[in-house]
Amino acid sequence: xxxxxxxxxxxxxxxxxxxxxxxxxxxxxxxxxGEVTLDGSPVAGAKVTLYVNGEPKGEVYTSSDGRxxxxxxxxxxxxxxxxxxxISVVEPKTLALVIGTVASGxxxxxxxxxxxxxx
Numbered sequence: 756x757x758x759x760x761x762x763x764x765x766x767x768x769x770x771x772x773x774x775x776x777x778x779x780x781x782x783x784x785x786x787x788x789g790e791v792t793l794d795g796s797p798v799a800g801a802k803v804t805l806y807v808n809g810e811p812k813g814e815v816y817t818s819s820d821g822r823x824x825x826x827x828x829x830x831x832x833x834x835x836x837x838x839x840x841x842i843s844v845v846e847p848k849t850l851a852l853v854i855g856t857v858a859s860g861x862x863x864x865x866x867x868x869x870x871x872x873x874x
Contacts, residue, residue: 768793768794769791769792769793769798769840770791770792771790771791771803771838771839771840772789773787773788773836773837773838774787774789775787775788775836779829781830781831782828782829782830782831784827785828786826787824787825787826787827787836787838788822788825789803789822789838790817790821790822790823791803791821791823796821797817797819798817798821798840799820801816801821801823801841802814802815802816802840802841803815803838803840803841804841805825805827805836805837805838806836806837807829807834807836809835809837812825812827813825813826817840823838825838834851
């Protein structure tokens with residue numbers, strides 16, 4: 756007969772953040788930044804993938820301080836950015852962006868600080 760095992764599931768408080776610059780221009784590269792932490796301590800070497808409108812657009816590994824930087828570029832319009840760390844207990848973070856054309860023809864993202872972060 757096989758041995759019996761007691762299994763316990765423990766919730767591990769990993770966290771991932773996502774940030775974009777206050778101004779982002781259409782078809783111009785910009786950086787998506789953030790960090791992955793566990794109980795407030797940085798997680799080095801976590802694989803972070805950036806999704807734009809559900810499509811993967813880049814991946815990097817966190818540095819020794821848990822931070823990541825992914826450079827991307829967007830067309831004019833509404834976009835949803837999500838970062839996901841390959842640590843099964845990390846909840847992805849999602850950020851909605853709207854890129855519109857101003858009178859001069861330059862396209863900008865409305866100030867990121869005014870955007871609501873989705874969980």
